[in-house]
Amino acid sequence: MDDLRITYRGSRGEVPAVRGISMSLEPGDTLGLAGESGCGKSTVAGAILRLLPRETQVTGRIVLDGDDVLTMSFGKLRAVRWAGASIVFQGAMHSLNPxxxxxRQIAEPIVLHEGLSSDAxxxxxxxxxAQVGLPAWRASSYPHQLSGGQRQRVMIAMALAxxxxxxxxxxxxTALDVMIQAQVLAxxxxxxxxxxxxLVMISHDLSVLADTCDRLAVMYAGKLVEDGPSHEVFAAARHPYAQALSAAFPTVGDPAERRNPHGLAGDPPDPSNLPTGCSFHPRCPVVRDDCASxxxxxxxxxxxxxxxxxxxxEVA
Structure with missing residues (x-):
């Protein structure tokens, strides 16, 4: 991914959602993408498989196996989806056909991309x-007959198909209880x-990303503000925003923290009205005069x- 820029067009005019992101992954690499809601994480995910609204303006390059996804023909793009790259969405119940x-739903991409018969x-x-821990007799079940964790396993099976x-x-x-979440992450x-x-894993929870991914990238206002080894970023982030995200993770069993939880005041800026200079400076606890310019x-x-x-x- 090289200098990815994504702008939505709507009633308020052009809104920049992603502002120049570059990153790369090799086979076996695992990258966690973190940030508050509205920072552009899911927009990046949608751009990788060209799932964004048609009127969205996307520039830069997204190269998958030597081909730029943004310039592919629709026929080539259909071949890449599922077979080259796949996505597991947050709401499995809304992603599965009821x-x-x-x-049948897991088999559908196999039939389309590999030409096997329906039975095969x-x-x-x-x-x-079986690989994702679902018994064979569940093959004839409908999505509403499965628990949330089981539906998420079906989505993972489809992604691997x-x-x-x-x-x-x-x-x-995100929508799973902690026990099922731990099982799905493992x-x-x-x-x-x-x-x-x-693997690119998107989450608000830095602790989940640090436990699952080798690298951790933090987004704010459509840009990457930190990118490094996940455990080290989680434990000793160099950007004040990443530090605030790490500090917001509670210490279970600590009564002092329960009475006085850590957090970050304010909200991410409106993408259509970004602050000058560093976008984080209005909320930054260590801001200095030149950050605004x-x-x-x-x-x-x-x-x-x-x-x-x-x-x-200095922050380090």
Whole structure:
């Protein structure tokens, strides 16, 4: 992904949702993408498979296996979806067809992309269900007959059906209880490692991303503000915004923190009316005078770690 810029067109005119993002993943790489609602995470995910509204303006490059997704013909794009890259959405109940049985839905992309018969594809679907921990007898179930965690496993099985090179998990565990969330996250980690698949996981929860992904990228107001090793970013972020996200994670069993929870005042800026200079400066606890007039790009904090802050060294 090189200099990705995405602008929505609506009644208020043009609204910049993503403002120049560059990143790369190799097979087996795992990247966590974090940030508050409205920072552009899901917009990036939608752009990778060209799932954004038609009137959206997208510039830059998104290269998958040597081809730019943004310039592909629709026929080539259809071949890439599911087989080259697939996505697991947050609401599995809304993503699954309520009138089709589970095995048929998992088998559908296999029939379309690999040309197998319906019977052979459904047999493969049952094998995929076993990989994600669903019993074979569930193949004839409808989505409403499954729990939330089971439906999410069906979505993961569908995402794996055509052996893609890249899986995007967009808030895939947010709606699940903590026990089921832990099981689904462990499942994703195992399958990605076994199949050498690149993974982009989107979440508000830095602790989930730090536990699941090798790298962690933090977005704010449509831009990357930090990118580095996940455990180190979570424990000692270099950008004040990433620090605030990490500090908002509660310490279970600490009564002092329960009475005085950490947080960050205010909200992300309106994309159609961004502050000058660093977009975070109105909320920044360590702001200085030149932050309001200086637009800061990612700068090296270490060889494998970048942050978009004038005070990278001071914050560290």
């Amino acid at each position: 009138v089709h049985r589970i095995a 594809a459904e047999k493969r679907a049952v094998e995929l269900m 055509c052996s893609p090179q890249l899986i995007i998990a967009d808030e895939a565990t 499942l994703i980690k195992r399958l990605v490692a076994e199949r050498n698949i690149a 200086t637009s800061v790009e990612l700068r090296r904090a270490r060889d494998d770690w970048r942050a978009a802050c004038l005070r990278v060294e």
